[in-house]
Amino acid sequence: MLYEHLGARPRIDDTAVVAPTAVISGDVEIGPNCQVLHGAVITAEGGPITLGEHVIVMENALIRATAANAVHIGDHTLIGTLASIAGATVGEEVFFASGARVFNGSIVGARCEIRVNAIVTRRAVLPEGAVVPIGWVAAGDPVQLFSPDQADAIAAAQPDLDFPGHVFGVDRDTPDLMVQLTERYGSSLARHADDQAV
Template sequence: MLFAHLGSEPRIHPDAVVAPTAVISGDVTVAAGCQVLHGAVITAEGSPIVLGENTIVMENAIVRASSTHAVHVGAHTLVGPMASIAGADIGEEVFLATGTRVFNGAEIGDRSEVRINAVVHLRTVFPPETVVPISWVAVGDPLLILPPDRHEEIWAAQKELDFPGYVFGLDRETPDLMVQLTERYGRSLSRHGTDRRID
C-alpha cells in the first residue's frame, strides 16, 4: 500500500518488488532490485528514506524517518523480520537480524552485523565490519558493545546521549515528561489523518 504523506509520494523503481500488505508512506525512495515483504512499514515522517539497490526489508520490519532524522539504507543490506530502524544511516552490505533495534542518529558502517535482538542506541557510530552479538547493546561514540546484564555501564553511556532531548526535544527532568511527549508526538503523528492512498 502506497500513501502520499506531507505532500510527498513514494518512488518505487519498476524492478523493485513491494508486497501488497507492506506500507510505504511519504518521501521514500526504493531502488532497483529491492524487496519489501509482507507487513513491512516504511514511513517518512518529515525527512526522506532511501533504500539502496538490492536492499531487502523483511516481514513486519519498520523503517521510520523523523522530521529531524532521515534514513539511508545502503545497497545489498538485509533488514530482518521485526527489526526497526529509526532515523539512522545504515551502510552497504549490512545485516540487521531478526528483532534488532537501531535508533535515531546511529551510523552503522559497511559490512557490519547486528545480530538477533541486539540494540544500537541513538547517536552510536560503528566502524565498518562491526559485529554486535545476539541480544547485546551497542552504545556511544566511541563505541561500546556490552551484554545486556551490564546495565549500569550501558546507562552511563546512554544517559549522556539524551534520548528524550535528542529525539523529542524534551528535558528528561521535566516533571510531566510523558504527558508532554505523548501530546507533542501525537500532534505530529496526527498528520497521517490526511494521507492519501495512491495505489
C-alpha cells in the first residue's frame, strides 16, 4: 500500500517492484530495479527516505526516517528479513542480515556487513568494509565492536546516549518521562489519521 503522508507521496521508479502487502508512506523515493517484498514497511516520519538502484528490502524489514534523521540507502544493498534501519546513512553494496538493527544518526560505509541480529548503535560510524559479527554491537566514532555481554563497555562507547532527548525531545530526567514521551510521540504519529492511499 502506498500512502501520502504530510503532503508527500512515495515516488517509485517504473522498474522497481513493490509487493502489494508492503507499506510505503510519505517522502520515500525508490530507485530503479529495487525490490520491496511482502510485509516490508518504509515510512518517512518527517524526514525523507531514498533507496538507490538495485536495493532489496526483504520480508518484514523496517526503514524509518525522522525529522531529525533522514535515511539514504546506497545502490546494491540488501536489507534482510526483520532488519530495521532508523535514520541512518548507508553506503553502496551493504549487507544487512536477518534481524540486524541500525539506529538514528549512524553511518554505515560501503561494503559493510551487519550480520544476523547485530546492532549498530545511535551515531556509530562504520568505515567501509566493516563487519559486525552475529549478535555483536557496533558503537562510537571511531567504531568499536563488542560482544553482547559487554553492556558497560557498550554504554561507555556511545557518545551522549540521551535517546529520549535525541529522538523524542524529552529530557531523560523528566519525572514523568514515559508520559511525556508517549504523549508527544503519539501526537506526532496521529498525523497518520490524515494519510491518503495513493
